[in-house]
Amino acid sequence: MGALKVNAIGRADVITALAPIWTDKPVMARKVRTRIGQVLAFAKARGRRAEALPDARELRTGLSQQARGGNFAAMPFPEVPAFAAAELAKGASAGRYAVLFAILTCARSAEVRGARWEQIDLDARTWTRPASLMKMKEGHVVTLSDAAIALLDAYAPKELREGLIFLGMRGGPLSDMSLTKALRCAGRSETVHGFRSSFRDWAAERMPTIPPMVAEMALAHRVGTATEQAYLRSDLRDMRRILTEALGRFVAPSL
Numbered sequence: 001m002g003a004l005k006v007n008a009i010g011r012a013d014v015i016t017a018l019a020p021i022w023t024d025k026p027v028m029a030r031k032v033r034t035r036i037g038q039v040l041a042f043a044k045a046r047g048r049r050a051e052a053l054p055d056a057r058e059l060r061t062g063l064s065q066q067a068r069g070g071n072f073a074a075m076p077f078p079e080v081p082a083f084a085a086a087e088l089a090k091g092a093s094a095g096r097y098a099v100l101f102a103i104l105t106c107a108r109s110a111e112v113r114g115a116r117w118e119q120i121d122l123d124a125r126t127w128t129r130p131a132s133l134m135k136m137k138e139g140h141v142v143t144l145s146d147a148a149i150a151l152l153d154a155y156a157p158k159e160l161r162e163g164l165i166f167l168g169m170r171g172g173p174l175s176d177m178s179l180t181k182a183l184r185c186a187g188r189s190e191t192v193h194g195f196r197s198s199f200r201d202w203a204a205e206r207m208p209t210i211p212p213m214v215a216e217m218a219l220a221h222r223v224g225t226a227t228e229q230a231y232l233r234s235d236l237r238d239m240r241r242i243l244t245e246a247l248g249r250f251v252a253p254s255l
Contacts (some may be wrong), residue, residue, distance in 0.1 A: 002038075006043035006251040011054040023065045024180070025191075026167040027072075033059065037131075074194030084252045087186060095182040097155045098166040102179070102192055104148040104248055106199045106218050108135065109192045113174045115159040122149060125241075140220045142239040147248030150255035191243055199247065207246060214239045 001017055001087045002010055014036055021029045032055070043049040063224045075083065080103065087096050102112045105127060114133045121128065127142040134140055158167070168174045196219055203215040219241050248255070
């Protein structure tokens with residue numbers, strides 16, 4: 001809609017903009033719809049638009065029905081090793097290896113796409129993510145498993161390790177769609193974010209001796225009440241390392 005003036009944008013234009021992501025990325029699509037409404041409302045308040053704003057109910061009638069529930073589609077965790085093995089057999093590509101790195105590190109798509117080589121400490125076996133990369137705007141240290149490090153070693157030689165880890169075609173960061181495309185090319189309908197749920201299910205069923213709090217910290221979630229957070233000064237890194245190492249052996253034992 002960038003070429004249209006705000007007073008010319010109607011319901012059909014908004015529907016056309018939302019349709020490509022309405023069912024594949026329902027959460028993002030609803031955010032985009034809200035943002036479009038905010039921009040048009042601002043324009044109307046400033047006298048740059050005379051028409052009434054497109055009604056949300058009218059927009060929904062022109063779009064496909066979204067799946068019920070707000071959860072991201074997740075791959076059942078017993079299927080993840082076969083998926084990873086099949087993807088590794090295809091060879092290295094930025095989108096494919098970014099998805100695999102997301103699985104092995106329990107990371108969000110944006111965190112992987114923004115990952116830089118200077119954040120990786122191979123001696124300490126950590127990935128230090130700055131607050132600017134995190135959803136909660138708090139820095140987070142990821143413990144890297146043998147499998148995650150082997151994946152990085154297979155992806156890029158040491159002389160090329162600077163700047164962004166996973167580069168797009170034009171030398172910038174990968175788009176979120178690049179990771180989604182890798183899944184679709186593999187014949188999967190799940191989301192990258194859904195692998196975080198796959199990890200959580202695996203941890204609950206296959207690692208019952210590890211406290212649930214450890215898995216939540218591996219996901220970079222805040223845990224406990226405000227009081228508990230004030231007293232818990234440890235990031236449980238040693239226990240998280242046990243968990244992520246076991247995850248690596250489960251997901252990609254061949255690495």
